[in-house]
Each structure stands twice: as C-alpha cells, then as structure tokens.
Amino acid sequence: MTTVAPAGIRFHPGSQVVPAEAVHTTPLGYDRDGIPIGAPLPLAASTELVQRLSGCGEVVVAFEGKLGDTLLALSGVRAVLDWLRLRSVRVTVRTVGPYAGLIARTGLIPRPQTTVPSDWQAVIGDRAGGEAQGSTAAVSLVLDPAAPPCWSTDGRAHPDLPARHYLAMERRLGIRLPAMAPFVPTFATGPNNLVEELRSVGWLGDLNIAAITATSWPERKDYTAQRYITLAEHIAEAQQTQARLLLIGGNPGDGLRITAEAPRRHVQVLRLDGMPADHLVDLFPHCHLIVGNxxxxxxxxxxxxxxxxSGPPTIGLYARHSHSKWRTGLSHHHAVATDLSDRMHQGDLCPVRDAIAPDTDVHMDAFPPTALAQVGLELLDGVRP
Known part of the structure; x- marks a missing residue:
C-alpha cells in the first residue's frame, strides 16, 4: 500500500495478496492448494442441497436487484455450474430478468444445450429474482452480499465478494471446485456500432479516460463531473496530449443521451447518460484508464x-465501505481508499450493516483530483502494479 495524499488516503493495487493474519477472516476449513479438483472436502457437504441439485433438470439464473451486487455474485453461479459439470449432472441453464443478456456474455451459460427430462428446477440469484420465479423450485440459492465472510486458506485472505461467494458455495457442495483467484467471470467484448460511431467522429483517441458518474447514493458516492474533469486535465497536461473524457452517467429515464461539452484546453468531454450495460462492455476496453466510485x-x-x-486499469474510490470486499479481485481493478474504508476492510465490517458511524463526515471530497491524477499517471506509465 502506498499513501498518495493527503494523509489517510491510500492506493491498494488489484494484484495485492492479503495475508490471512492481516485481516479478520473465517478459516475456510481446508487448504485448497492441497486438494485435487473434484475431490471431496474434509468438511461435510449440505446433503439436502446436494441431493436436490443432483435431481434438477433446469437451473434458472435470476437476478432482479442492483447491478453491482449482481456482477459480484456471478461467481456463485459459476461455482454451482462448475459443480454440476464435475458431477456430470446434465441440466438446462437459462437466465431471466434484466441482466439475462449481460450474463450470457460471461460464457457461464453452456452452448448448445439439451433438454433434460426432470420436473425439478433450481433457481440461483438474488432474493428478488428468486421471488419472481415463484415457489415451485426444488431449491433456491440466494446470493446475498451480506452473507459470506472473508475466508482464509493457504495463508491468504479472500476478501473480495466474488471469492466469498465461490468459496461459500464450494464448502456447501462438498468438493474442490476448479476455479482459482480471481473467481469473478469476465465479459467478452465484440464489435459495436455505437462504439464505432464514437471512434469515427474522434471520441476514441490517443488518451481515453472513462469516469463513472452514475451512483445509487449521490449524497455519499458522487465524485462529481467537475472533479473528474480536473483529474483528466492534470493527466493530459502531464502527458502533453489531448484527453477524451467520457462521463458515464446513469439512466435519466428517457433512454440514451449523448452530450458534448465545450472543449477545454487539454480535455474534450462527452457525457454518456443511459448507455446500456451491453454497450458499455464493448466501450470500456477502448479506454486507457477508468475511474469510478x-x-x-x-x-x-x-x-x-x-x-x-485484461481490461484497462480501473480505479475504484472508497470513502466508507471496504475497498477489498466491493471489488472484483481482478489484478487491474485497483482502489484508492480512506482510513475508514481500510478499517472496514481489516475488520470485515460494513458501516451500514454494522451501524458504524465515522469519526468524521467522510465523503468523496476526501480524494483530491491532483492525487488521483498522479495515481492514474503512474498506472498509465506502468509504474504501479
């Protein structure tokens, strides 16, 4: 970890391995490295769960909640499908809900599929997704972000949510599953007409920076467009080039809205509000740096x-919540975090769930644009891991 300024703000690289003794963890109960893939764990499996999953002919992946919770829970889906393959259980897998098309791009859903004669159905997703499917499922697996702890095994902690979900499911199913860290699935990108249109009119140039302005909690997590613009100006000036800054906003309720701002000396700004996640998956790899709350x-x-x-370096800003839990675990997904966020990381705590009031009113203004620009420059130059 490296202090970036001011005191109390630290950079945490995505490639950092957290020693088990450095944070509060729950022992996994076995050393994964010493157990062959497919071998039984030295822990009792959930017999009822195993029996019901083994008899299912269909698995329905159903998420209806927040995008972030859904993305970080997909490793739990991966674990179940890995287990079914290892056990040679033939099932049909389908996705439903607002994220069905996005989930299909992870490659988790097997193609082609064959129909399996069975009346039993398993549902895996969030609570809202399970409720939307009704009560006819033989088993419903809820991937609640508050449920799995920070596991430790083989001398290291696994604090990120994808690792927590995958390892929790492995323990319940009772055999060593194949995935290793990072456990999160990734999205395949492809040709996209909107991305090509942006390129054709000059919005994808030598230095493309994407900044995420969308947030479900603007009072606490809005870094503001102006701070992102200031950050981009510092980077562009240091590199003596013109930066294209793409401000990625949420859905304003009336569909996609693209607005260009008046050019600045070193930065051209394009606001993209309401751009579908499917399109953003194809856009982000064309950026050189991504910053977001x-x-x-x-x-x-x-x-x-x-x-x-691997995608471009991505920096998440964490003022209150654990910077390690709410990340993907990918080596290019970094964090800049406050002392409060670091304490939540160390103690496996949540300021909302555990009702922890901060000593000071910590918001996104804790991160000076100049300090973030320096982190971004070092990532672009390959100085930081």
Missing part, C-alpha cells in the same frame, strides 16, 4: 475484457 458500472468496467483478456 464504488458502484456497479465501475465493477462492469473492470470485468469487460479486450483482446488481451
């Missing part, structure tokens, strides 16, 4: 991979 679109940016598999 702790929100679903920032996680999406980190999970969107280009031709080189």
């Amino acid at each position: 702790d929100t679903g679109l920032t996680h999406l940016a980190a999970m969107a991979r280009g031709r080189e598999y």
Whole structure:
C-alpha cells in the first residue's frame, strides 16, 4: 500500500495478496492448494442441497436487484455450474430478468444445450429474482452480499465478494471446485456500432479516460463531473496530449443521451447518460484508464475484457465501505481508499450493516483530483502494479 495524499488516503493495487493474519477472516476449513479438483472436502457437504441439485433438470439464473451486487455474485453461479459439470449432472441453464443478456456474455451459460427430462428446477440469484420465479423450485440459492465472510486458506485472505461467494458455495457442495483467484467471470467484448460511431467522429483517441458518474447514493458516492474533469486535465497536461473524457452517467429515464461539452484546453468531454450495460462492455476496453466510485458500472468496467483478456486499469474510490470486499479481485481493478474504508476492510465490517458511524463526515471530497491524477499517471506509465 502506498499513501498518495493527503494523509489517510491510500492506493491498494488489484494484484495485492492479503495475508490471512492481516485481516479478520473465517478459516475456510481446508487448504485448497492441497486438494485435487473434484475431490471431496474434509468438511461435510449440505446433503439436502446436494441431493436436490443432483435431481434438477433446469437451473434458472435470476437476478432482479442492483447491478453491482449482481456482477459480484456471478461467481456463485459459476461455482454451482462448475459443480454440476464435475458431477456430470446434465441440466438446462437459462437466465431471466434484466441482466439475462449481460450474463450470457460471461460464457457461464453452456452452448448448445439439451433438454433434460426432470420436473425439478433450481433457481440461483438474488432474493428478488428468486421471488419472481415463484415457489415451485426444488431449491433456491440466494446470493446475498451480506452473507459470506472473508475466508482464509493457504495463508491468504479472500476478501473480495466474488471469492466469498465461490468459496461459500464450494464448502456447501462438498468438493474442490476448479476455479482459482480471481473467481469473478469476465465479459467478452465484440464489435459495436455505437462504439464505432464514437471512434469515427474522434471520441476514441490517443488518451481515453472513462469516469463513472452514475451512483445509487449521490449524497455519499458522487465524485462529481467537475472533479473528474480536473483529474483528466492534470493527466493530459502531464502527458502533453489531448484527453477524451467520457462521463458515464446513469439512466435519466428517457433512454440514451449523448452530450458534448465545450472543449477545454487539454480535455474534450462527452457525457454518456443511459448507455446500456451491453454497450458499455464493448466501450470500456477502448479506454486507457477508468475511474469510478464504488458502484456497479465501475465493477462492469473492470470485468469487460479486450483482446488481451485484461481490461484497462480501473480505479475504484472508497470513502466508507471496504475497498477489498466491493471489488472484483481482478489484478487491474485497483482502489484508492480512506482510513475508514481500510478499517472496514481489516475488520470485515460494513458501516451500514454494522451501524458504524465515522469519526468524521467522510465523503468523496476526501480524494483530491491532483492525487488521483498522479495515481492514474503512474498506472498509465506502468509504474504501479
């Protein structure tokens, strides 16, 4: 960890391995490295769950809640599908709900599929997704972000939510599953007409920076467009080039809205409000740097991979919540966090769930644009990991 300024604000690289003794963890109960893939764990599986899943002919993936919670829970879906493959249980898998098309792009859903004769159905997703499917399922697996703890095994902690979900499901199902960290699935990108249109009119140039302005909690998590513009100006001036800053906003309720602002000396600004997540998956890999608050679109940016598999460096800003839990676990997904966020990370705590009032009123103004610009420059130059 490196202090970036002012005191109490730290950079946490995505590649950092957290030692088990450095944070509050729950022991996984076995050393994963010493157990062959597919072998039984030295823990009792959930017999009822195993029996019901083994008899299912269909798995329905159903998420209806927040985008960020959904993205970080997809590793739980991955764990169930990995288990079914290892056990040679043939099932039909389908996705429903607002994220069905997005989930299909992870490659989790097998193609082609064959119909399996069985009246039993398993539903896996969030609570709202399960309720939307009714009460006819043989088993309903709810991937609640508050449920799985920070696990530790083989001397290291696994604080990110994708690791928590995957390992929690592995323990319940009772056999060593194949995935290793990072456990989060990623999104394949492809040709996109809107992205090509942006390129054709000069919006994808030598230095493309995307900044996530969308947030479900603007009072606490809105870094503001002006701070992002200031950050981009510092980076562009230092690199002696013109930056294209794409401000990625939420859905204003009337569909996609694209607005260009008046050019500045070093930065051209384009606002993209209401751009569908499917399109953003194709856009993000064309950026050189992505900065955003702790929100679903920032996680999406980190999970969107280009031709080189890894995406551009992505920086999440964490004022209150744990910077390690609410990340993807990918090596290019970094954090800049306050002392409060670091304490939540160390103690596996949540300021909302655990009703922890901060010593000071910590908001996004804790992160000076000049300090973030320096972090961004070092990532662009390959100085930071």
